[in-house]
Amino acid sequence: MRTACVLVAALAMAIPAAAQTGAAQTPAVQTANPLTAATKSAYDMIKGNITKSAEKVAEEHYAFKPSPDVRTFGQLVGHIADANYMICSAAGGSAAPKESIEKTKTTKADLQKALAESFSACDAAYAAMTDAKGVEIVKFFGREQPKLAILAFNTSHDFEHYGNLVTYMRIKGIVPPSSEPKAQGTK
Numbered sequence: 001m002r003t004a005c006v007l008v009a010a011l012a013m014a015i016p017a018a019a020q021t022g023a024a025q026t027p028a029v030q031t032a033n034p035l036t037a038a039t040k041s042a043y044d045m046i047k048g049n050i051t052k053s054a055e056k057v058a059e060e061h062y063a064f065k066p067s068p069d070v071r072t073f074g075q076l077v078g079h080i081a082d083a084n085y086m087i088c089s090a091a092g093g094s095a096a097p098k099e100s101i102e103k104t105k106t107t108k109a110d111l112q113k114a115l116a117e118s119f120s121a122c123d124a125a126y127a128a129m130t131d132a133k134g135v136e137i138v139k140f141f142g143r144e145q146p147k148l149a150i151l152a153f154n155t156s157h158d159f160e161h162y163g164n165l166v167t168y169m170r171i172k173g174i175v176p177p178s179s180e181p182k183a184q185g186t187k
Contacts, residue, residue, distance in 0.1 A: 032130075032131075033129070033130045033131040033134075034131065035131045035134055035148060036126070036129045036130060036131050036134055036148060039134075039148055039151055039152050039155065040126045040129075040151075042152075042155050043122065043126065043151065043154070043155045043158070046155055046158040046159050046162055047119050047122075047158070048177070049162055049176070049177045049178050050077075050080060050115070050158060050161075050162055050165065051115065051116070051119065052177035053162070053165045053166075053169065053176060053177055054077050054108075054111065054112050054115055055112065056169070056174060056177065057073055057108075057168075057169060057172070057174060058108075059107070059108040061073055061168075061172050061174075062074035062077075062106070062107070062108050062111065063106075064168060064171075064172065065168075066167070066168060066171055070164075071102070071164075073165065073168045074105070074106055074107075074108070074111050075102050076161055076164055076165060076168070077111045077112075077114075077115055077165075078100070078101040078102030078103070078104075078105050078111055078114065079101075079102045079161065080115065080118070080157075080158060080161050081101045081102075081111070081114045081115045081117070081118035082096070082100055082101050082102050082118070083154070083157055083158075083161075084115075084118035084119060084121060084122050084154060084158070085097060085118050085121055087122075087140075087150060087151075087153060087154040087157065088118075088121050088122035088124075088125040088150075088151065088154055089121065089125075090138060090140045090147075090150050091125045091129070091138070091147040091148075091150040091151045091154075092125050092128055092129065092133070092147060094120075094121040094124055094125075096121075101114045101118070122151075122154060125151060126151065129147065129148065129151065131148070133147060133148075134146060134147050134148030134151075135147070135148065138150070140153075162178075166178070166179075
């Protein structure tokens with residue numbers, strides 16, 4: 001039941017999320033795989049915001065942490081990359097690297113590259129996904145889960161940590177990508 005609720009919540013976020021990006025997209029209901037399309041729409045939005053955040057923040061702020069008991073900005077980026085690999089591979093994407101990105105990468109360039117590669121692994125999982133494949137059950141965190149629910153979980157995890165990135169950016173006086181003024185003529 002919880003999995004179904006997560007999937008419904010992800011789908012409910014996807015429709016307004018797609019509208020907010022201003023991208024000309026085919027509405028999910030008109031595609032052959034509307035559940036997959038709606039789930040991917042929310043993923044694409046958060047992928048863009050996280051990627052832009054990693055680009056926007058200066059190298060010197062990658063070591064910043066607002067409190068001694070939390071991750072640095074760079075460690076958060078690395079954690080997101082690690083989680084993308086782990087979660088998307090469970091849904092059918094590429095295998096995760098053996099070493100932890102969060103624990104081994106420290107430079108902005110290395111972390112941005114690892115983040116982009118992790119999103120590519122998730123992109124591959126989505127490219128191979130259909131609504132029919134999305135209901136296939138696999139073991140994830142010790143529980144039986146539909147593949148599409150696992151991808152929706154990845155999106156919610158990314159949103160959770162984007163919230164952390166936003167806080168770090170605001171403390172440093174940086175406007176997060178999702179709060180930037182929109183170009184005139186877009187919605």
